[in-house]
Amino acid sequence: MITTNKPVKxxxxxxxxxxxxxxxxxxxxxxxxxxxxxxxxxxMLMLLFTYVFGGAIDSSGDYVNYVVPGIILLCAGFxxxxxxxxxSNDMTNxxxxxxxxxxxxxxxxxxxxxxxxxxxxxxxxxVVLGVALLVGFRPTGSLVDWxxxxxxxxxxxLTFTWLFAAIGLVAxxxxxxxxxxxxxxxxxxxxxxxxPTDTMPTWLRGVANHQPITPVIETIRGLLTxxxxxxxxxxxxxxxxxxxxxxxxxxxxxxxxxxxxx
Amino acid sequence: xxxxxxEVSNLRKNFGKQIVLNGINLSVPAGTVFALLGPNGAGKTTxxxxxxxxxTPDEGKVRVGGYDVLTQQDQVKQTISLTGQxxxxxxxxxxxxxxxxxxxxxxLTTAESRQRTVELxxxxxxxxxxxxxxxxxxxxxRRRLDLxxxxxxxxxxxxxxxxxxxxxxxxxxxxxxxxxxxxxxxxTVFLTTQYLEExxxxxxxxxxxxxxRIVAVGSSEELxxxxxxxxxxxxxADDEVIHTIPTSGSIEDISRTLNELVRSVPVGTRVNIxxxxxxxxFVAFTSNAKETMHA
Numbered sequence: 001m002i003t004t005n006k007p008v009k010x011x012x013x014x015x016x017x018x019x020x021x022x023x024x025x026x027x028x029x030x031x032x033x034x035x036x037x038x039x040x041x042x043x044m045l046m047l048l049f050t051y052v053f054g055g056a057i058d059s060s061g062d063y064v065n066y067v068v069p070g071i072i073l074l075c076a077g078f079x080x081x082x083x084x085x086x087x088s089n090d091m092t093n094x095x096x097x098x099x100x101x102x103x104x105x106x107x108x109x110x111x112x113x114x115x116x117x118x119x120x121x122x123x124x125x126x127v128v129l130g131v132a133l134l135v136g137f138r139p140t141g142s143l144v145d146w147x148x149x150x151x152x153x154x155x156x157x158l159t160f161t162w163l164f165a166a167i168g169l170v171a172x173x174x175x176x177x178x179x180x181x182x183x184x185x186x187x188x189x190x191x192x193x194x195x196p197t198d199t200m201p202t203w204l205r206g207v208a209n210h211q212p213i214t215p216v217i218e219t220i221r222g223l224l225t226x227x228x229x230x231x232x233x234x235x236x237x238x239x240x241x242x243x244x245x246x247x248x249x250x251x252x253x254x255x256x257x258x259x260x261x262x
Numbered sequence: 263x264x265x266x267x268x269e270v271s272n273l274r275k276n277f278g279k280q281i282v283l284n285g286i287n288l289s290v291p292a293g294t295v296f297a298l299l300g301p302n303g304a305g306k307t308t309x310x311x312x313x314x315x316x317x318t319p320d321e322g323k324v325r326v327g328g329y330d331v332l333t334q335q336d337q338v339k340q341t342i343s344l345t346g347q348x349x350x351x352x353x354x355x356x357x358x359x360x361x362x363x364x365x366x367x368x369x370l371t372t373a374e375s376r377q378r379t380v381e382l383x384x385x386x387x388x389x390x391x392x393x394x395x396x397x398x399x400x401x402x403x404r405r406r407l408d409l410x411x412x413x414x415x416x417x418x419x420x421x422x423x424x425x426x427x428x429x430x431x432x433x434x435x436x437x438x439x440x441x442x443x444x445x446x447x448x449x450t451v452f453l454t455t456q457y458l459e460e461x462x463x464x465x466x467x468x469x470x471x472x473x474x475r476i477v478a479v480g481s482s483e484e485l486x487x488x489x490x491x492x493x494x495x496x497x498x499a500d501d502e503v504i505h506t507i508p509t510s511g512s513i514e515d516i517s518r519t520l521n522e523l524v525r526s527v528p529v530g531t532r533v534n535i536x537x538x539x540x541x542x543x544f545v546a547f548t549s550n551a552k553e554t555m556h557a
Contacts, residue, residue: 002440003413010369015367022283023352093348094348094351095350099367103336155322187374
């Protein structure tokens with residue numbers, strides 16, 4: 001039978017989201033290069049910073065305890081940047097027209113990519129921590145500290161992923177999306193991720209101390225290794241929520257705008 | 263009850279300064295096949311995008327299934343399915359996964375989606391490739407899958423935007439058979455095409471669109487007769503048409519025309535009498551030519 005006469009009620013928002021999350025996870029698992037990269041990159045970076053740069057940056061041999069939060073964020077940044085390409089791919093392909101003409105919340109196609117990115121990156125974070133422990137990372141945090149640290153990391157990944165999703169929605173093509181996203185990936189280097197900011201020239205120190213990545217790094221570092229937290233957690237959460245809100249609203253409005261233009 | 267599946271009046275759409283649709287009036291009775299015929303850039307896809315709620319009209323009333331595309335989008339979306347110009351399939355997934363995904367999104371349960379998927383894979387001759395990634399499919403297979411996806415649940419109105427563009431003859435004919443079957447099952451089919459033969463074969467009524475306006479509407483017979491009655495074609499030794507002359511078809515008119523011509527044409531010229539083709543219709547309505555003569 002080509003046609004069917006069965007009347008159906010439209011899918012609920014929950015089902016729609018679940019279906020799109022499942023789709024994006026399938027996409028992630030089938031994109032073997034990206035998946036391999038998501039696992040290899042944390043391992044390579046961890047080893048690189050511990051054994052190659054570590055000795056020069058901090059000769060006491062304790063650098064691994066300093067650098068772990070930075071590598072977690074660097075990997076999360078890289079990992080979530082592929083969301084821009086995934087979203088842009090969908091938006092420039094005919095499939096988005098099909099989703100848009102169905103009686104569903106079609107923005108869920110983006111939500112699917114965001115959730116898949118969250119899962120991918122939490123997994124990558126686990127890999128970073130695993131390798132870190134193997135090469136001498138000795139965290140001192142309590143269980144509560146760990147839970148809070150993971151919550152902050154999750155919030156950070158979510159924030160960056162939505163930002164990349166917005167970039168993917170705005171970009172005219174997947175390769176443009178990849179290009180715009182690349183610029184953001186330099187932010188962790190201009191923070192306290194790899195070296196303390198007071199080793200930087202004054203003008204750069206100002207930038208590094210007041211950009212969103214530094215408080216996030218300091219919060220994770222403080223929770224896991226007991227360095228002073230000061231106001232960092234508030235700044236970290238505040239920055240993330242602000243960027244998340246902007247990225248989310250930007251995503252929704254560019255998704256709608258694209259609908260009217262094409 | 264609404265007898266018109268699609269009603270468009272005075273529809274206008276601009277993209278910036280460019281006028282894409284310049285006052286479209288159109289109605290398609292439920293259960294019929296309507297073909298929108300026109301050259302590239304005539305506004306076919308824009309019209310389909312407006313009818314399927316993808317873009318909004320600047321001016322005019324547009325109703326699909328009796329629902330307004332601006333104020334009743336959800337109801338319109340439950341009435342239609344769209345098969346766009348570029349196969350709207352997920353290339354990373356298999357045919358089976360694509361169909362199940364759309365089934366779930368359409369509100370079927372997983373079990374119902376699976377069952378429907380089996381039916382559609384069979385009906386569209388995709389059983390062998392069901393588990394392969396769509397990336398590996400040929401153009402014809404993609405189009406078939408695309409159409410199958412549009413039919414996962416039954417929507418009374420289906421839009422097909424250039425359904426056979428880029429397909430080989432065999433795939434095209436296979437797709438035509440499917441479209442004819444849809445019509446037989448009572449669906450309203452609205453398709454766009456650049457191919458005259460396609461419109462001729464499939465449509466109950468044909469609209470010719472050019473420069474953002476519908477320049478003619480009617481059955482293929484009506485359009486052909488509008489262009490003129492029968493024509494006398496003069497063919498050279500290579501079977502190329504060298505002259506086309508309208509005729510009433512009566513023996514007096516034909517013999518008089520031929521008597522006038524016999525001295526002025528090369529030796530060996532042959533004569534063919536035929537009804538106007540869709541080509542003539544197309545040329546007549548899309549160019550400003552006053553006559554259908556061509557060298």
